Amino acid sequence: MHQHNMTRADLRKQIRARRKQLSDAFQQDASARLIRQLCHLPELETSHHVAVYLSTDGELSTRELIEWLWQQGKSTYLPVIHPFSTGQLLFLRYTPDTAMVQNRYGIAEPQLNKQLILPTRQLDLIFTPLVGFDASGHRLGMGGGYYDRTLVPWFKNRSGAKPIGLAHTCQFVEQLPIESWDVPLPKIVTPDKIWDWESNRLSQGQMM
Structure with a gap:
């Protein structure tokens, strides 16, 4: 399979x-x-406020992960498409009793309730969905750019929530076609391993 010649689509x-x-x-x-x-x-271990997402479309199931996070006493949040800021996400507290609605993509999300919103910068971790990832930690998203916009503060100056991708092993490709603005994720977790590019980048930086 010649992945180099394939478009992102x-x-x-x-x-x-x-x-x-x-x-x-x-x-x-x-x-x-x-x-x-x-x-x-x-x-x-050190996070209190953790954003996750409800899996869909064959994604690695997050149902068990969410239950486990609750058991660990973590405050858990789900993304909600912002009602008027185009392409932006809000994060709402998610518990077993949260009222849910379907968004425009047919995905369940918490019903909009100001009391449940946590400003994104106050999240500790954002478990990030992805379609594919490559050996450098680049992420291929669904194409809507929601997470790219959400993660700008982290990518620009490492402030706010840290993104960690979740994926099946079969979602790995050697090299994705990337754009100049694409920023790799620091870590991606699959059922088989924790892909950690952060420590590689740090050690390379220290050697210079």
Whole structure:
């Protein structure tokens, strides 16, 4: 497969198809193994406010992760499409009793309630969905740019919530076609391993 010649749209289609073929049993096993990996994530240990998302379209299931975060006593938040700031996300507190509605993409999200909004900069971690990722930590999103906009403060000056991608192993490609504005994620967690580019970049920086 010549990934270099494929457009982002082609790759998106191909990886989504690959992901959708995974069986329920595989998905269940993958989500249990993901939680085992996350037990070794130092950032999670020190985080109180954690944003996650409801999996859809063959994504690695986050249902078990959310329950586990609740058990760990973490305040958990879900993204909600901003009602009037185009392309922006809000993050609302999510508990077992949160009233849910469907957004324009048919994905469940908490019903808009000002009391439940936490300013994004007050989140500690944002578990970030992705369609594909490559060996440098670049992320291929769904194409809406919601998370790219949300993560600008972190990418620009490492302020605010730290993004960590979640993905199935089959979503890996050697090299994504990237744009000049694409910024790689510091870490991506799959059921098999924690991909950590941050410490590589730090050690390279110190050697210079």
